Amino acid sequence: MTSRALPVEALLVVDVQAAAVSGDRAVPEADRLVDRTADLIARARRGGALVVHIQNDGEPGAGDESHTPGWELHHPVETGPAEAVIRKTVDDGFHGTPLGGLLTDSGVRALAICGVMSEMCVQATARTALARGYRVVMPHDAHATHDIPAAPGISGMVPAAAVSRVAEWALGSELEVAAHAADVAFTAPPRLR
Template identity: 75%
Template structure:
């Protein structure tokens, strides 16, 4: 039995873009290889729009004094949002994009049963959002090159530095056999959801 799919071929109906905010993608606090992440997420957004899929930008409201505190430069989304019936922003205060938000209602109302999840941080907000989506019965696709995080610092007596790339891979693996991990954002295809679908 295989643990993860290697390619995703059938379309998804929604793209969940988790916390692609300037605090995590620009300047000294940016994730490693942020330019690649931004390129891949921009491509996913453009193709999701073209395919008629739902695009949800999830924006974290950080605590006062943090880099993503609402209203600060770091809180701003990197990618422009084209507000419409099929593209919106959902703000959250926890790792999980479903917790205390209208994300599930939005997906249900649109008739979206299959999602792609991308963004930051792999082992925190991306994984938490993907895990809840799986628990709610959605088909979840994670393009490997479209989520990212930081290195885990060394901890004396516990471990050396854990490289960011390893953390991201473990975050995928930790979601179990139901998530569909595909190598590249380009492997994800999109289609409009069907609001009349059961």
């Protein structure tokens, strides 16, 4: 873990949608996640960084089914050249979306990733970013998931906090894990300066 990360030029806010942070489908400690992601977004905007809200288009019947209340982004989006919404239909925010082109066109080389679910969409997006050569910072207290239920004959319940930590660990030594969202610093990417 790092105590103070070098500045990043973009913030990816993965699937912080109503169904994930409110109601009976909310992740544990959703209020903490909302506070941390709101802080990251505000500081990224002040620093001139690119802010990308990634929004999952869930399957029919899912909590985040497209164009339902649970699908709505929790944080307001400020329209402009330094903020965008990218919609996706699979875990990886890069797959079949314009995310890679947006980052390249902006000159981004380093980014922070926050949101839900740690071991699914956050991890998949971070893995692709690392594979594409980006410097990736993941603030530990700004991503979350659910407990994994017990599986008879395999394991007891796995707490959400442990799942989130394993999701970070599984990304390997190239990932920079910041202990706190407050440890992440932002700067404008070259083409947005």
